Amino acid sequence: MAFEPAKQKYTGSIREVVLGTGDKAVKIGGRSAYPFYTFEGEMPNPPKVAMEIWDKDPNGEWSEVALEPFKDVVSDPVAWAKKCVEEYGAEILVIQTKSADPNAENKPAVEVAEVVKKVVDAVDVPVVVWGVANHEKDTEVMRAVAEKCAGKNVAIAPVEEGDYKQIGAACLGYKHTVVASSPIDVNLAKQLNILLNNLGVPENKIVIDPTTGGLGYGLEYTYSVMERITQAALTQGDDKLQQPIICNVANEVWKCKEANQTTEEAPELGDQKTRGVMMEAVTAIDLLLAGADVVVMRHPEAIQLVKGFIEKMM
Amino acid sequence: MGLTGIEIFKLLPKTNCGDCGVPTCLAFAMNLASGKAELDACPHVSEEAKEKLAADSAPPVRPLTVGAGDYAVKVGGETVLFRHEKTFVNKPGLATLVTTDEDEASVNGKLERFKACQFERVDLNLRPEMFAVKDTSGDAAKFTALAKKISDATGAALILMSDSVDALKAAATELKDQKPMIYAATADNADALGELAKETGCPLAVKGDGTLDGVIALTQKLTGMGLKDLIIDTGTRDLKKAFEEQIHIRRAAIKDRFRPLGFPTIVFANEMADDLLNEGVVAATFIAKYAAFIVMSDVKPEVTFPLLLERLNIYTDPQRPMTAEQGIYPINNPDENSPVLVTCNFSLTYFIVGGEIESSRQPAWLLVQDTEGLSVMTAWAAGKFNGETVGTFVSKCGIMDKVKHKSIVIPGYAAAISGELEEELPGWTVVVGPREASHIPKFLKEFKPE
Ligand code: B12
Ligand code: SF4
Numbered sequence: 001m002a003f004e005p006a007k008q009k010y011t012g013s014i015r016e017v018v019l020g021t022g023d024k025a026v027k028i029g030g031r032s033a034y035p036f037y038t039f040e041g042e043m044p045n046p047p048k049v050a051m052e053i054w055d056k057d058p059n060g061e062w063s064e065v066a067l068e069p070f071k072d073v074v075s076d077p078v079a080w081a082k083k084c085v086e087e088y089g090a091e092i093l094v095i096q097t098k099s100a101d102p103n104a105e106n107k108p109a110v111e112v113a114e115v116v117k118k119v120v121d122a123v124d125v126p127v128v129v130w131g132v133a134n135h136e137k138d139t140e141v142m143r144a145v146a147e148k149c150a151g152k153n154v155a156i157a158p159v160e161e162g163d164y165k166q167i168g169a170a171c172l173g174y175k176h177t178v179v180a181s182s183p184i185d186v187n188l189a190k191q192l193n194i195l196l197n198n199l200g201v202p203e204n205k206i207v208i209d210p211t212t213g214g215l216g217y218g219l220e221y222t223y224s225v226m227e228r229i230t231q232a233a234l235t236q237g238d239d240k241l242q243q244p245i246i247c248n249v250a251n252e253v254w255k256c257k258e259a260n261q262t263t264e265e266a267p268e269l270g271d272q273k274t275r276g277v278m279m280e281a282v283t284a285i286d287l288l289l290a291g292a293d294v295v296v297m298r299h300p301e302a303i304q305l306v307k308g309f310i311e312k313m314m
Numbered sequence: 315m316g317l318t319g320i321e322i323f324k325l326l327p328k329t330n331c332g333d334c335g336v337p338t339c340l341a342f343a344m345n346l347a348s349g350k351a352e353l354d355a356c357p358h359v360s361e362e363a364k365e366k367l368a369a370d371s372a373p374p375v376r377p378l379t380v381g382a383g384d385y386a387v388k389v390g391g392e393t394v395l396f397r398h399e400k401t402f403v404n405k406p407g408l409a410t411l412v413t414t415d416e417d418e419a420s421v422n423g424k425l426e427r428f429k430a431c432q433f434e435r436v437d438l439n440l441r442p443e444m445f446a447v448k449d450t451s452g453d454a455a456k457f458t459a460l461a462k463k464i465s466d467a468t469g470a471a472l473i474l475m476s477d478s479v480d481a482l483k484a485a486a487t488e489l490k491d492q493k494p495m496i497y498a499a500t501a502d503n504a505d506a507l508g509e510l511a512k513e514t515g516c517p518l519a520v521k522g523d524g525t526l527d528g529v530i531a532l533t534q535k536l537t538g539m540g541l542k543d544l545i546i547d548t549g550t551r552d553l554k555k556a557f558e559e560q561i562h563i564r565r566a567a568i569k570d571r572f573r574p575l576g577f578p579t580i581v582f583a584n585e586m587a588d589d590l591l592n593e594g595v596v597a598a599t600f601i602a603k604y605a606a607f608i609v610m611s612d613v614k615p616e617v618t619f620p621l622l623l624e625r626l627n628i629y630t631d632p633q634r635p636m637t638a639e640q641g642i643y644p645i646n647n648p649d650e651n652s653p654v655l656v657t658c659n660f661s662l663t664y665f666i667v668g669g670e671i672e673s674s675r676q677p678a679w680l681l682v683q684d685t686e687g688l689s690v691m692t693a694w695a696a697g698k699f700n701g702e703t704v705g706t707f708v709s710k711c712g713i714m715d716k717v718k719h720k721s722i723v724i725p726g727y728a729a730a731i732s733g734e735l736e737e738e739l740p741g742w743t744v745v746v747g748p749r750e751a752s753h754i755p756k757f758l759k760e761f762k763p764e
Contacts, residue, residue: 003526005562006569039558183695215620216435217662218689220627223602224398231396257666257752258619268430270616278591278620282598286624289602301591309595312553 007040008033011237014293016045017204017244019092019177020126021153026092028207028293029244034230035291036313046314047288049303050092050128050296051084052250053077055115056099056107063260065273069300081119088303094128094296095119096251100141101132109137113144120149128155128179128296130248135163146170155179157246158209161192168199179246181209184218184225186232190240197240207294208243214252215283222247226290247287250298253280273301281305317370319347325363326356333357374567376577378517378543380407380495380607381471385443389606390578395564401631406605408597408621409444409473410613411584412464414456421460425467427613433622436636436661440622446497446609447485449476454484461485465492473497473519473580473609479506490514495607497521497580498547504532508539517543519580524549526562530574537573545607546579551586553596560604578606590617601625635687636661642713643668648677653763654713655723655747655754656704658685658693666751674755679716683707690725701734708739721763723747 013032018025026048033041057075058067073080077095084090095116099107120127129145131138142156143166151174158181159167171178178201182188189208196206210229213222226245232238253259258269259276269275280302284295288310297303323343330338334355336345345351346367353359353367377391387407394400410428412421424445432441445464449457457476462485465472472494476482486496496514498521499507511518518541522529526548533544546563550556563579566572583596593610594617600608601624610617630636638659645668657667659682671678683704685693693699708714708722720742724732726749735744743764748757 003530003566003575005526006565008565036554036557037561216623216627219624220397220630220632223628224396224632227396228398255750258623260752268433268615269619270614272616274591274614275616275619278594278617279623281591281595282620282624285595285598286602286628289599305591305595308592309553309599313557313599314554 008037008235010041010234012234012239012242013042014233014244015203015242017177017207019128019153019155021151022124024091024124024126025153026126031293032234034234035289038314043314045293046310047292048091048294049284049306049310050094050246050294051088051090051303052094052096052130052296052298053080053084053119054096054098055112055119056105058098062254063272063276064262065276066254066298068273077115078118078122081123085123085125088300090125092126092128092294093119093123094130094248096130097132097141100137102134102137106137109140109144112141113148116145117148120152120154126155127152128157128246130157130179130296133158133160133181135160139163139166142167143170146174146176149176150174153177155207155246157181157248159192159196161188161195164192164195165199168196168201171205172199172201175205177205177207179207179209180243181211184211184213184221186225186228186241189225189229190232190238193240193243203243206243208241208245209248210245212247212249212252212287214256215279215286216258217252217256219283219286223286223290226287226292230291244293245291246294246296247284247292248296249284249287250280250296253283254298277302277305281309285309317347317367319344322346322367325359325366327358327360329358331358369573370571374571374576375564376542376544377404378545378578380473380493380517381444382491382493383469385469385471386493387443387471387607392564392604393568395568397628398632401633402629404606405625405629406601407444407471407607408442408618408625409446409607409609410442411446411448411609411611412460413448413450414453414460415450421464424613425464427615428468428470431613431615431618433619435623435626436665438626440619440626442613442618442622444471444473444607446473446475449478449481449485452476452478452481454478454481457481458485458488461489461494465489465494471495473607479503479510482507483510486510486514486516490516493517495519495545499532499536501528501532504535505539508536508541511536511541511543512539517545519545519547521547522549524555526559526575533574533577544577546575546577547582548579551582553586553599556581556586557599557603560600564604579604580607580609581605582609584609584611590614593617594621597621598624602628637684637687638664638682640682640684640707640711642711642716643680643682644677645671645680646675646677648679650716650718651763652677652679652717653723653758653761654679654681654717654721656681656683656708657725658683658688658690658699660685660687660689660693663689667754670751670754671758674758676755676758678758679713681708681711681713691727694728694731699728699731701731701736701738704731705735705738717763719763721745723761725749
């Protein structure tokens with residue numbers, strides 16, 4: 001008698017959310033099985049790699065190997081954005097508003113929003129605007145962003161319990177998508193989604209950010225919380241967790257010491273570029289296996305590896 | 315484990331003699347089923363029932379060890395599909411391939427890189443532990459010599475790979491004390507290799523024809539011959555299909571207690587990708603999803619290190635963060651004028667911060683406060699690393715008897731506690747240190763406590 005593998009029963013599915021507008025809008029979610037378990041459920045939209053840019057020159061903060069591919073454009077966010085889309089084929093762009101950080105440059109909100117607007121106008125792919133996780137400042141910046149980018153359906157992150165009312169309302173008013181961010185906790189993720197619903201943000205406008213830990217620096221916590229969110233959504237009928245997930249990968253991985261030590265500083269760890277690329281790719285793969293619908297990445301070679309992985313797994 | 319109380323009851327003598335400490339066989343059966351009793355407590359149970367019950371309570375994925383000594387790799391013994399349900403217990407062994415047609419320089423290069431590929435982290439030694447030695451010509455003497463050379467030079471656990479039964483026989487007999495894995499039994503040679511595995515006591519891999527039915531036929535045949543330590547290679551080399559199989563195998567073993575698939579698995583990343591980085595992608599996939607052995611074509615720290623970190627993360631107990639002991643840690647022989655720094659007792663944090671202080675070559679006292687294994691910001695957010703807790707700890711830990719100055723350096727990310735902490739420690743200066751530990755050496759070179 002032939003072996004019949006046992007099938008997991010699924011009672012729910014992840015909602016579809018559309019990022020951006022027009023021809024290049026991207027649909028994410030829609031999955032009715034564990035990630036890549038297409039032998040027992042549907043995965044209509046392959047997960048996406050989003051490419052990140054900063055709104056300020058990252059010289060001095062990025063290691064040489066991460067900077068190298070973008071050397072010619074890092075001082076100009078618009079040129080940088082275009083390079084990602086035109087040269088590297090980015091399907092989603094993330095702009096990190098680092099210039100707004102009150103602990104650093106603290107650029108005024110209007111100025112930050114103006115640069116974001118220019119980037120959004122310069123590309124036709126969906127844009128995610130990622131703040132600095134400071135409630136007051138993000139509120140100011142994102143309100144301005146929401147208004148200036150009206151009609152573009154940008155996604156705004158991170159929207160946290162401490163600022164969801166202000167930023168959520170702005171997203172609602174200008175029909176943008178909310179990235180609901182909570183610190184590695186199933187219940188907190190669920191609660192924030194409920195709060196956003198109560199505010200009037202529709203379910204097809206919410207993406208979950210579970211908070212990302214880097215490889216060797218907390219990845220295991222993010223991995224498991226995502227598996228738990230996925231289980232709750234798909235097998236326990238928890239409809240408040242049936243949202244797609246986005247992970248801000250590059251920002252965490254490239255902070256790790258081992259991604260930044262040069263080949264000379266740490267010869268025992270081998271070639272720095274390959275090491276950094278592999279650290280980024282491995283983190284992204286783990287998070288995709290745990291349920292990420294979008295991974296935000298930096299290095300073009302890591303991105304290529306991960307895109308290849310997704311293609312083979314679909 | 316899998317059997318119900320009633321099923322167990324049917325296997326007991328049903329005499330209700332009470333020698334087991336409970337009045338009836340049924341009550342005893344119920345206790346067995348719920349894990350409250352041990353079978354040994356009944357002196358009257360038949361041999362046959364013992365065997366059945368032992369088989370039933372055996373772990374769903376057969377635990378076994380490849381290799382001997384320092385580099386022995388224990389795999390299997392897993393009981394869950396998701397790490398948050400309990401924990402993944404036995405990390406997959408990472409192997410590098412060498413073949414008999416490879417030139418000496420290439421082999422020696424791999425041996426050297428293997429030996430150098432070791433990393434200290436959170437007090438653990440992270441390293442790959444295996445070589446897969448592959449015979450390409452059927453030359454038994456050459457194959458045995460290569461396997462022996464690698465074993466002698468590194469102590470690594472070995473996977474002996476050949477299509478020739480004679481070559482495997484020669485090498486496995488020579489190295490049997492090192493418990494290499496014999497690779498692989500197929501429908502054609504299962505009898506001969508089954509015998510060899512029995513004679514040598516070595517674990518034996520089966521290689522299927524790309525179907526689980528093929529694998530099942532092989533493991534059933536070999537367990538029928540009395541073999542227990544088997545490893546499954548399904549024969550598939552396509553990433554997507556291999557992924558699917560790994561899930562079916564683990565599920566069948568754990569959920570259905572389906573014995574023919576209750577064995578650790580091996581994945582050949584080297585045969586599933588065209589370059590080492592893409593092999594790394596395959597390896598990363600199967601570290602997360604259930605492989606027990608992963609073979610790659612080479613060992614290079616820039617690829618292996620990220621995989622070792624991943625393996626460490628995935629196999630960390632999700633219920634319990636690793637912790638360091640609360641206390642005063644003197645680093646680089648500090649004296650009464652040396653700076654005092656405070657951190658939390660999450661192992662990772664302690665080892666990173668301690669490591670940076672050590673490499674700065676500046677003497678310092680590191681105070682490690684018990685935060686129940688939470689990192690600085692997590693502990694702060696949870697109320698376990700604030701002015702009050704840090705203040706109380708600093709006052710009571712005894713550091714005040716060791717230094718003459720009154721300065722304490724706190725983590726940059728904990729800047730918010732500095733006012734509160736100054737109130738708790740009257741007369742002390744609270745200095746906000748850098749945010750990232752990597753900036754500590756520079757900081758310490760310039761900092762003088764007052
Ligand atoms: C993994 C993680 C967890 C894990 C716990 C891991 C652990 N063992 O601590 C879990 C999932 C359990 C968790 C839980 C929570 N978390 Co948490 N978590 C993280 C995460 C992703 C990584 C933390 C980590 O491991 N960092 C690595 C270690 C090594 O960093 P570290 O200890 O800070 O040490 C570094 C520096 O501080 C410095 N340093 C350390 N000591 C010293 C000393 C001196 C003198 C100096 C100079 C420097 C220095 O060196 C180190 C390396 O650079 C972060 C977000 C992120 N990406 O950072 C959030 C984060 C820390 N968590 C957060 C929160 C809010 C929580 C919760 C309170 C959520 C909740 N309400 O349940 C809970 C609290 C736990 C509880 N109640 O038990 C917030 C904190 C926000 C804030 N600033 O207030 C963060 C920042 C996420 C966020 N953006 O919201 N969390
Ligand atoms: S000792 Fe054995 S036979 Fe006697 S009551 Fe207990 S289970 Fe039954």
